[in-house]
Amino acid sequence: MRLFLALVPPPALRRRFGELADTAHAHCRGRRVPDDNLHLTLAFLGEQPAQRVEQLANWLSSMRIVPGQWRLDRWGHFAGPGIVWIGGEPESPLVQLQQSLREELEAIGIASQPRRFTPHVTLLRRAEQPPGPSLPDVAEDWSYTRAALVLSEPTDQGSRYTPLAWTRA
Ligand code: ATP
Ligand code: MG
Numbered sequence: 001m002r003l004f005l006a007l008v009p010p011p012a013l014r015r016r017f018g019e020l021a022d023t024a025h026a027h028c029r030g031r032r033v034p035d036d037n038l039h040l041t042l043a044f045l046g047e048q049p050a051q052r053v054e055q056l057a058n059w060l061s062s063m064r065i066v067p068g069q070w071r072l073d074r075w076g077h078f079a080g081p082g083i084v085w086i087g088g089e090p091e092s093p094l095v096q097l098q099q100s101l102r103e104e105l106e107a108i109g110i111a112s113q114p115r116r117f118t119p120h121v122t123l124l125r126r127a128e129q130p131p132g133p134s135l136p137d138v139a140e141d142w143s144y145t146r147a148a149l150v151l152s153e154p155t156d157q158g159s160r161y162t163p164l165a166w167t168r169a
Helices: 011-030 050-063 093-107
Strands: 002-007 041-047 069-070 076-077 083-087 120-125 140-144 148-154 158-166
Touching: 002 050, 011 120, 011 140, 041 093, 050 120, 050 148, 050 158, 069 093
Parallel strands: none
Antiparallel strands: 002 041, 002 148, 069 140, 076 083, 083 120, 148 158
16 A cells, blocks of 8 residues: 655645646646645655554554644745645754654654655646746745645546544644
């Protein structure tokens, strides 16, 4: 089973990210991430055997993360895969959160990606243009208290995500 740890935006923020994805799509084309899939990846675990999933769900359910607020104030681009994203300061508290989760996963024998973490929310894949100056300013605050263990399954319409467990509030 293909798994990752993520922050899942609350509904109002998800809709706002969706609007930004529409705006970005009008400028940059490519494949827009559907609203249901908008998220911040903290750790990509990849394929894990089914019998590990319960262990991982228990592990995450007993954990608390340090709550925080993430200011999203910029557009970004990963040129290779043509990813257009929104994000914030590179040195945010999310970096410590990502690192501590990576270490805790390592302690239970699970390697995770990425090693070098750029906190971002992907809006488009295979964009034909990088985000340019004509895009509106981004100014969103994301207050987060919990991280999710998410199952990613392929479907005809792309990947479907299902949260399996949450950290404690
Ligand atoms: P698809 O692969 O069908 O286009 P997807 O990328 O949204 O859809 P997954 O590949 O299952 O779905 O990825 C789930 C999350 O993990 C996404 O945020 C993705 O960017 C991230 N991810 C996937 N592979 C890696 C990797 N090797 N390193 C870091 N993050 C990854
Ligand atoms: Mg992928």
